[in-house]
Amino acid sequence: MLKRRLISAVIGLGALVGATGLTYAEEPYIPIISKGFQHQFWQAVKSGAEQSAKENNVRITFEGPETEAMVDKQIDMLSAALAKKPQALGLAALDSKAAIPLLKRAQASKIPVIAFDSGVDSDIPLTTCTTDNLAAAALAADKMAELIGNSGEVGVIVHDQTSRTGIDRRDGFLNQMKTKHPGIKIVSVQYGAGDHLKSAEIAKAMIQANPNLKGIFGANEGSAEGAAIGVKESGKKLVLIGYDSGKDQKEAIMSGLMAGAITQNPVGIGKCVVDSSVKALKGEKLPKKIDTGFFWYDKTNMNDPKIAAVLYD
Amino acid sequence: MTTQSDTAALADQKRSTGFKARLFSPTTLQKMLAFASLILLLIFFSFASPAFMQMDNILGILQATAVNGVLAIASTFVIITGGIDLSVGTLMTFTAVICGVFLSYWHLPMWMGVLAAIGTGALCGTISGTLTAKMKIPPFIATLGMMLLLKGLSLVVSADKPIYFTDTENFYMISQDSLIGYFLPSVPVPNAVLILFVLAVLSSITLNRTALGRYTFALGSNEEAVRLSGVNVDRWKIAIYGLGGSICGIAGLLIASRLNSAQPALGQGYELEAIAAVVIGGTSLSGGSGTIVGTIIGAFIMSVLTNGLRIMSVAQEWQIVVTGLIIILAVYADILRRKRSR
Numbered sequence: 001m002l003k004r005r006l007i008s009a010v011i012g013l014g015a016l017v018g019a020t021g022l023t024y025a026e027e028p029y030i031p032i033i034s035k036g037f038q039h040q041f042w043q044a045v046k047s048g049a050e051q052s053a054k055e056n057n058v059r060i061t062f063e064g065p066e067t068e069a070m071v072d073k074q075i076d077m078l079s080a081a082l083a084k085k086p087q088a089l090g091l092a093a094l095d096s097k098a099a100i101p102l103l104k105r106a107q108a109s110k111i112p113v114i115a116f117d118s119g120v121d122s123d124i125p126l127t128t129c130t131t132d133n134l135a136a137a138a139l140a141a142d143k144m145a146e147l148i149g150n151s152g153e154v155g156v157i158v159h160d161q162t163s164r165t166g167i168d169r170r171d172g173f174l175n176q177m178k179t180k181h182p183g184i185k186i187v188s189v190q191y192g193a194g195d196h197l198k199s200a201e202i203a204k205a206m207i208q209a210n211p212n213l214k215g216i217f218g219a220n221e222g223s224a225e226g227a228a229i230g231v232k233e234s235g236k237k238l239v240l241i242g243y244d245s246g247k248d249q250k251e252a253i254m255s256g257l258m259a260g261a262i263t264q265n266p267v268g269i270g271k272c273v274v275d276s277s278v279k280a281l282k283g284e285k286l287p288k289k290i291d292t293g294f295f296w297y298d299k300t301n302m303n304d305p306k307i308a309a310v311l312y313d
Numbered sequence: 314m315t316t317q318s319d320t321a322a323l324a325d326q327k328r329s330t331g332f333k334a335r336l337f338s339p340t341t342l343q344k345m346l347a348f349a350s351l352i353l354l355l356i357f358f359s360f361a362s363p364a365f366m367q368m369d370n371i372l373g374i375l376q377a378t379a380v381n382g383v384l385a386i387a388s389t390f391v392i393i394t395g396g397i398d399l400s401v402g403t404l405m406t407f408t409a410v411i412c413g414v415f416l417s418y419w420h421l422p423m424w425m426g427v428l429a430a431i432g433t434g435a436l437c438g439t440i441s442g443t444l445t446a447k448m449k450i451p452p453f454i455a456t457l458g459m460m461l462l463l464k465g466l467s468l469v470v471s472a473d474k475p476i477y478f479t480d481t482e483n484f485y486m487i488s489q490d491s492l493i494g495y496f497l498p499s500v501p502v503p504n505a506v507l508i509l510f511v512l513a514v515l516s517s518i519t520l521n522r523t524a525l526g527r528y529t530f531a532l533g534s535n536e537e538a539v540r541l542s543g544v545n546v547d548r549w550k551i552a553i554y555g556l557g558g559s560i561c562g563i564a565g566l567l568i569a570s571r572l573n574s575a576q577p578a579l580g581q582g583y584e585l586e587a588i589a590a591v592v593i594g595g596t597s598l599s600g601g602s603g604t605i606v607g608t609i610i611g612a613f614i615m616s617v618l619t620n621g622l623r624i625m626s627v628a629q630e631w632q633i634v635v636t637g638l639i640i641i642l643a644v645y646a647d648i649l650r651r652k653r654s655r
Contacts, residue, residue, distance in 0.1 A: 062629075063629040067581075067582070069576065069580075069581070072568055072576075075571070076376075076620070079369075079377070080370065080373060080624055081623075082369070083369050083373060083624060084626075162474065162577060
């Protein structure tokens with residue numbers, strides 16, 4: 001009785017998901033394995049990829065693990081994607097080496113691989129669609145220096161210690177301060193997992209511990225928005241610089257709580273992945289790296305159509 | 314000493330007289346239910362997508378189950394005692410990091426790295442066991458503390474960077490090479506899976522045929538009664554947590570070998586997947602009953618489900634919803650079965 005009920009439940013569930021699974025036409029299929037899916041940034045990459053997929057008549061899927069630490073889960077996703085015998089593959093590798101055995105398999109089956117966001121220690125990917133995070137974080141440092149008058153104490157909140165973007169943005173910011181703005185002292189570098197709440201607590205603690213703190217740099221969407229919450233709750237006035245986009249961050253900049261932020265071009269990254277895959281399928285040659293660009297935005301240029309196009313909610 | 318063997322004999326007697334009853338006991342039926350669900354899932358996904366029943370994909374599923382399966386075995390022991398171990402995921406990571414320190418920082422031979430991982434696991438498990446048994450900290454809290462402590466230590470020891478096993482050429486073989494493939498080239502089952510199955514058999518024997526196993530069940534059924542009969546409950550409990558810890562060390566080796574690196578930020582959240590596998594496999598969270606076979610089936614249900622939904626290109630958000638539903642369904646089935654058997 002119970003067994004039957006369980007069986008029918010399983011079949012029912014299966015039918016539900018099966019209905020969506022069996023209606024595909026014979027278009028080229030390109031799975032895109034990202035570093036995450038629930039952040040607005042990845043959603044923007046996804047929407048760019050979807051736009052390009054529509055224009056080029058290809059079918060894509062877009063998925064990524066729940067946190068950027070889950071290297072093994074990403075490998076499982078890659079393995080399942082390859083089992084589907086795709087025509088091309090997009091990958092934002094969480095670890096620059098771990099995916100290589102599977103990429104070799106892709107290469108052996110003549111599946112072109114397009115890397116994005118961060119590269120792989122291998123020449124298998126035909127190209128990498130990415131932001132120069134070191135240069136972008138250096139621009140954030142320059143803006144910070146300009147806004148606090150080239151001297152004083154600054155804190156940094158980074159999303160994590162191990163991912164390429166975390167390392168590059170932290171080092172890009174710190175190195176630029178050290179070499180170009182020696183009057184500025186970095187009093188603290190903390191990690192909040194890109195979690196709003198944790199980052200807010202970190203910001204508050206930083207302000208508490210360093211009464212002369214003049215500025216905070218949040219190195220991704222969650223870190224920056226969390227820092228904004230922390231600054232607001234502490235009631236102190238300081239220069240806050242963010243990274244990436246998102247509704248909260250845009251509002252914080254509009255209200256003056258945040259001075260400005262660096263934005264990458266996630267929609268452009270997504271488009272670049274699918275466009276490059278299609279080009280590879282046509283046998284066109286691709287450059288080793290495609291810089292998708294970054295921009296500084298603040299209250300004054302947010303409505304500029306060129307900037308508005310790369311911001312997302 | 315005599316009282317100890319008395320209890321053991323008592324437990325033995327109880328188990329042997331109830332053999333027929335045991336065959337139809339909630340645990341056994343739940344196990345069969347779980348097995349039936351696994352078969353159904355396999356059949357369903359085979360029809361849903363031609364890419365599912367391909368050797369490449371089956372090997373992918375097996376490989377994806379290995380780490381969670383081993384962690385779930387570790388959790389099974391602790392959960393049968395009526396406890397819980399939330400630190401299995403980050404302990405796995407920590408053992409991988411220690412192995413990395415031994416092999417890549419200190420350039421020691423590979424077997425020492427393997428021993429270091431398992432030894433570190435056993436040590437940390439023993440600490441968790443001591444916290445709960447001697448210091449009477451509830452296992453949920455003690456292992457929650459250990460979970461965070463070990464996560465932090467992994468980051469500290471590795472200086473926040475992945476440790477690559479580039480100097481130990483054969484390290485990748487622990488997980489990725491295939492011993493079976495040498496004999497049967499058409500089914501290159503990765504070693505990680507072989508290790509999972511060997512470990513499952515050994516654990517099952519430990520649980521069913523040794524004193525440690527008998528006390529694992531006894532502690533979960535009625536800890537007070539065991540204590541009153543003169544058994545050194547604390548010592549057995551510490552031993553069980555220690556055993557769980559050393560199994561986490563094996564999981565650490567498997568994941569490190571698979572990624573050819575120790576990833577220090579990994580691990581949190583893996584304990585919940587392990588617990589889910591244990592529960593789907595029919596082990597009761599209130600302790601006293603459970604099987605390793607059930608746990609392995611539970612781990613496979615989780616990974617087949619994840620892989621199958623991926624192969625069908627179901628949107629990721631819905632994959633999570635379906636996985637949640639299956640866990641609720643599995644536990645509810647268990648509760649219904651218990652109610653009816655009462």
